[in-house]
Amino acid sequence: MNFELTEEHKMIRDAARDFAQTELLPGVIERDEKQHFPKELVKKMGDLGFLGIMVDPKYGGSGMDTISYVLIMEELSKIDASASVIVSVNNSLVCYGLEAYGSEEQKQKYLTKLATGEFVGAFCLSEPEAGSDATSQKTTAIDKGDHYLLNGTKNWITNGGRADIYLVIAQTDRDKGHKGINVFIVEKDMEGFHVGPKEDKLGIRGSDTHTLQFNDVKVPKENRIADDGFGFKFAMKTLSGGRIGIAAQALGIASGAYELALKYSKERKAFGTEISNHQAIAFKLADMYTDIEAARMLVMKAAFDKDQGANYDTSSAMAKLKASDVAMKHTVEAVQIHGGNGFVKEYHVERLMRDAKITQIYEGTSEIQKIVISRSVLRD
Numbered sequence: 001m002n003f004e005l006t007e008e009h010k011m012i013r014d015a016a017r018d019f020a021q022t023e024l025l026p027g028v029i030e031r032d033e034k035q036h037f038p039k040e041l042v043k044k045m046g047d048l049g050f051l052g053i054m055v056d057p058k059y060g061g062s063g064m065d066t067i068s069y070v071l072i073m074e075e076l077s078k079i080d081a082s083a084s085v086i087v088s089v090n091n092s093l094v095c096y097g098l099e100a101y102g103s104e105e106q107k108q109k110y111l112t113k114l115a116t117g118e119f120v121g122a123f124c125l126s127e128p129e130a131g132s133d134a135t136s137q138k139t140t141a142i143d144k145g146d147h148y149l150l151n152g153t154k155n156w157i158t159n160g161g162r163a164d165i166y167l168v169i170a171q172t173d174r175d176k177g178h179k180g181i182n183v184f185i186v187e188k189d190m191e192g193f194h195v196g197p198k199e200d201k202l203g204i205r206g207s208d209t210h211t212l213q214f215n216d217v218k219v220p221k222e223n224r225i226a227d228d229g230f231g232f233k234f235a236m237k238t239l240s241g242g243r244i245g246i247a248a249q250a251l252g253i254a255s256g257a258y259e260l261a262l263k264y265s266k267e268r269k270a271f272g273t274e275i276s277n278h279q280a281i282a283f284k285l286a287d288m289y290t291d292i293e294a295a296r297m298l299v300m301k302a303a304f305d306k307d308q309g310a311n312y313d314t315s316s317a318m319a320k321l322k323a324s325d326v327a328m329k330h331t332v333e334a335v336q337i338h339g340g341n342g343f344v345k346e347y348h349v350e351r352l353m354r355d356a357k358i359t360q361i362y363e364g365t366s367e368i369q370k371i372v373i374s375r376s377v378l379r380d
């Protein structure tokens, strides 16, 4: 057992911290207010290798491990969870899915651009009537010989209006249930593909969330990923890794709020002393620190499992469940420690509190993580 980061991991963490402080922090309040997608910053994150963190360098990636990915996600999320969700989706849902299951031709054509940040990707599973219940897809892809004809609606799609490449999960044979589901690469310029209005959200307002419409989109046969019928398993396997990214995002939001609350509590005076000298505040800080460290252990364990080639379906679900609850609980406490100042934008904690909520919802709600964990506990 070794709880120490390597020198290389510390360097990666510090580089991400530095980028978050110098590049993400300056405009974060304005981007949140205006729902402004950070296009220029996405380019810079691509240049730093943050959009293809775990991708093999032969496809243009940074060739780092999952621990590095978690460290980068945590540091970015301390400052701007809207920027970090772009990183998370591109890395663990799109790049991972293509690298693990795509053909060599698909990797050369798409992964090389996604890993460098030349392209941004989106992952399209959810539908108006199929969120948690992901096998009840209504989007269809009918085999027409040399192509599939894609029809349907996907909603809540992150990077929806900004992506170049969309991985779309659709039914090819309803009678086969989840074994009749496939995944397709759709390019933004394909005829019949439409981007709906942008969602006006509570949090992660700088990220871009849209409903997408597919009306008779002709998807070439070679754009189906993996064997016929593998689409649902593709989604589940990809999401197991994605949940590590979102757990790290939640960890970052919680740590960011904790660091701000700690600093504020040592500066703000009430009743003749710093508020950190009041035990009620000191105990809040103790609880925050303890819960954040507990969440960190679970996030690191899931990343470690993935790097070791062990099964990480359950450890990633546990990490996401715990870290997202810690983020929600302690961003509320960080606002409380800031008193009235916590309620205004310039102190940042109200944004972190709003951003925390989504980590309990996307990439599988907390209830869904409990289904995954309890099935594993009962099975094993």
Ligand code: CAA
Pocket (backbone or CB within 6 Å): 085, 089, 123, 125, 126, 131, 132, 133, 134, 135, 158, 178, 232, 233, 236, 237, 239, 240, 313, 362, 363, 364, 365, 368, 371, 372
């Ligand atoms: N890996 C491989 N296969 C898996 C798997 C995994 N992790 N999990 C399930 N499967 C397989 C099962 O073995 C089964 O296959 P067989 O019949 O061959 O054994 C098949 O998939 C169906 O599994 P279940 O019977 O368990 O399916 P279910 O209908 O009970 O659903 C679920 C399981 C875990 C609830 C799943 O539907 C789920 O994860 N729902 C949540 C959806 C979700 O996370 N959406 C996120 C969208 S992306 C997103 O949100 C991105 C973002 O915000 C940024």
Ligand code: FAD
Pocket (backbone or CB within 6 Å): 089, 123, 124, 125, 126, 128, 130, 131, 132, 133, 155, 156, 157, 158, 159, 201, 204, 209, 358, 361, 362, 363, 364, 365, 366, 367, 368
């Ligand atoms: P529902 O499935 O309708 O759930 C409603 C409530 O019922 C929840 O509390 C849920 O936990 C509970 N529930 C449902 N089933 C059960 C059960 N069996 N047991 C106990 N409780 C249950 N999706 C994508 O595909 N790609 C994306 O990029 C993406 N980005 C997103 C970005 C944002 C900002 C948001 C808000 C969502 C995004 N999603 C994305 C969708 C997200 O994954 C879904 O919202 C989520 O999976 C929940 O689905 P739902 O909203 O349909 O809720």
